[in-house]
Amino acid sequence: MKKSICFLIVLVMMFALLAGCSEKAPTGGGATTDDDVIKIGVFEPITGANAAGGALEVEGAQLANKLYPEVLGKKVELVIADNKSDVVEAASAAARLVERDKVVAIIGSWGSSYSMAAGDIVRNQKVPAVAASATNPLVTLDNDFYFRVCFLDPFQGTVMANYAYNNLGARKVAIIREVNNDYAVGLAKFFEDAFVELTGDANAILEVTNYNTGDQDFSSQLLNISQKNPDVIFAPGNFTESALIIKQAKQLGIDIPFIGGDTWETPEFIDIGQQDVEGAVFSTFFTSEVPITSESEIFLKEYRAQYGKEPAAVTALGYDAYLVILDAIERAGSTDPEKIRDEIAKTKNFPGAAGIITLDENGDAVKSAVIKVVRNGEFVYLDTIEPIE
Amino acid sequence: MSFSLFMQHLTNGISLGSLYALIAIGYTMVYGILRLINFAHGEIFMMSLYFAFYGVAIFAMPWYVSFIVTVIITCMLGMLVERAAYKTLRDSPRITVMVSAIGASFFLQNLAVVLFGGRPKAFPTVQIFTDVIKIGTVSLQRLTLIIPVATIMLLYSLLYLVNKTKTGMAMRAVSKDHETARLMGVDVNRTITITFGIGSILAAFGGIMWGMKFPQIQPFMGVMPGLKCFIAAVIGGVGNIYGAVIGGFILGIGEIMLVAMLPQLTGYRDAFAFVLLIVILLLKPTGIMGEKISEKV
Secondary structure (H helix, E strand, C coil): CHHHHHHHHHHHHHHHHHHHHHHHCCCCCCCCCCCCEEEEEEEECCCCCCHHHHHHHHHHHHHHHHHCCEECCEEEEEEEEECCCCHHHHHHHHHHHHHCCCCCEEECCCCHHHHHHHHHHHHHHCCCEEECCCCCHHHCCCCCCEEECCCCHHHHHHHHHHHHHHHCCCCCEEEEEECCCHHHHHHHHHHHHHHHHHHCCCCCEEEEEEECCCCCCCHHHHHHHHHCCCCEEECCCCHHHHHHHHHHHHHCCCCCCEEECHHHCCHHHHHHHHHHHCCCEEEECCCCCCCCCHHHHHHHHHHHHHHCCCCCHHHHHHHHHHHHHHHHHHHHCCCCHHHHHHHHHCCCCEEECCEEECECCCCCECCCEEEEEEECCEEEEEEEECCCC | CCHHHHHHHHHHHHHHHHHHHHHHHHHHHHHHHHCCCCCCHHHHHHHHHHHHHHHHHCCCCCHHHHHHHHHHHHHHHHHHHHHHHHHHHCCCCHHHHHHHHHHHHHHHHHHHHHHHCCCCECCCCCHHHHCEEEECCEEEEHHHHHHHHHHHHHHHHHHHHHHHCHHHHHHHHHHHCHHHHHHCCCCHHHHHHHHHHHHHHHHHHHHHHHHHHCCCECCCCCHHHHHHHHHHHHHHCCCCHHHHHHHHHHHHHHHHHHHHHCHHHHHHHHHHHHHHHHHHHHHCCCCCCCCCCCCCC
16 A cells, blocks of 8 residues: 555656656757747856845846847847856856756856856857956956956956045055955955055055955954054955944944945845945946946836836846847857857947947956945945046 | 953954854754754754844844744744654664755755745844943943853753753653663653754754844855854764853854964964864864763753
């Protein structure tokens, strides 16, 4: 009796599995369906420490997909792959997109480390990838298949060093960085170089201290820093940890201004930091207060209508990454990834939501930076810094 | 390093150590009674934070009601995990139960991703606990002082329960020998379930205080504290409640002092716990308190 019940259950489960398969078949890449659907992979952290950042970029790509759902007379489908905020998972998520889902191009990822982890896969499999907000130079360097629609960290580091030096009058700075994050380590380095050059003082950086992704207690690092009395603390790193750092600094009675990078612009940064992150200044890519192109207007209007809030800069970039790929497919007149790659490389004066995109020989966009501050629980626009020619 | 700076570091270390201690007790109690490392304990801790979060954020309960409900639900969850993942395997080889424990841990992590989403959430903080006070030149949150006091109070209630009540006597009996305890009329299964419940209650208290101190929650946040508290339990002598508390304090204060004294090693902070584990296992495999007190619950 028991055995037959077991058998029955197994049978039912097998049917369920089969049913699942057949349901998926139309979208799962059968020979007949490949002709009418073009697949673009969205490669983002959906879970883990960077999930909020990934979600913002996915919103952008999905909005763009909704507004421009077709190219070459075919429907465009987004395939979302979760890299789990982990470099090992990132490589396998990218491989899955390319090998199983047969995407013609990839958008992403938030977090330079994950893009770098996927670099070899997109290069070897010859599928172009367009990063929305991965700012580390190594993402596109020596990789003909990786592009990006945002500025680079050497520029961002310079912008923040200038801000600290000119606007905050800082002469001595301490850095606290997320040491296992390529983005944060790179940005800290570029900031350091730029700031030392500005001050002409080789000892202008008083201390560089570290923490790991997922750490929650920063009190001892902060106390060490505060003993050196810096004018400003530069804290490039993930938004949750950064918010906790600033919060704990306030609790320890440390009253030194904090500045950071583009990763801070997520709602979670303010949710977690609350009144303690008031006055935190960071550089980012785009502000809804100053629309740049006609595409910005469309993007802002549609985004506000759909989500009922102001978009983050990375959302606009996720939107732009999709448009750049779509435009390249259009011009290539083909869904061959290599032809699409060649057309992406030729992108020139393309009007994106977050500004005009022209890709240089490395596949990088040259764009202006925006400085924002947290004021009354919102990100408020301060200034636009033009790129250095 | 000035005296006041040292005191500031020390209070931070004691407060972190108290939290580790509370969670480590849960590991040690279950080990004492079942000879099983309950790998899902870190996830039960994580779940308790979400329960408290939803109590305040969604059901708009006042914080004290939400926290009491959290403790009750977490206790039930702990007992449920025991029923589902361990009870059915009571007579299986220990390795089977251990694999089941790891499975339960992964299941709870992924369940949390599905139910609560992968994006981090801000834990509701309670003003009267998080206010900053100054003692001399030492600046700290009121919570930093409340945590060690709460930990000591919970520890003494637990010791009273284990040593002075009938349930506690049953727990001690079961930890010595299941069969004999059963022959003496002890309901072994019930006792084990209660042990899980108590361990989970402590995890919930630890979780609530953790959440107020580090107000950020996400589904994988139980992993690191879980591992570290397990290490704390081993350092103190797994199976021994005093040992778990001492292990927790050593780990918490040690981590803070490592960063304070040797700033260039800040990136290796997590490694400290693991290095300490190896050293203890090499020098004194039974842990600091492992032999002194034979009572194991």
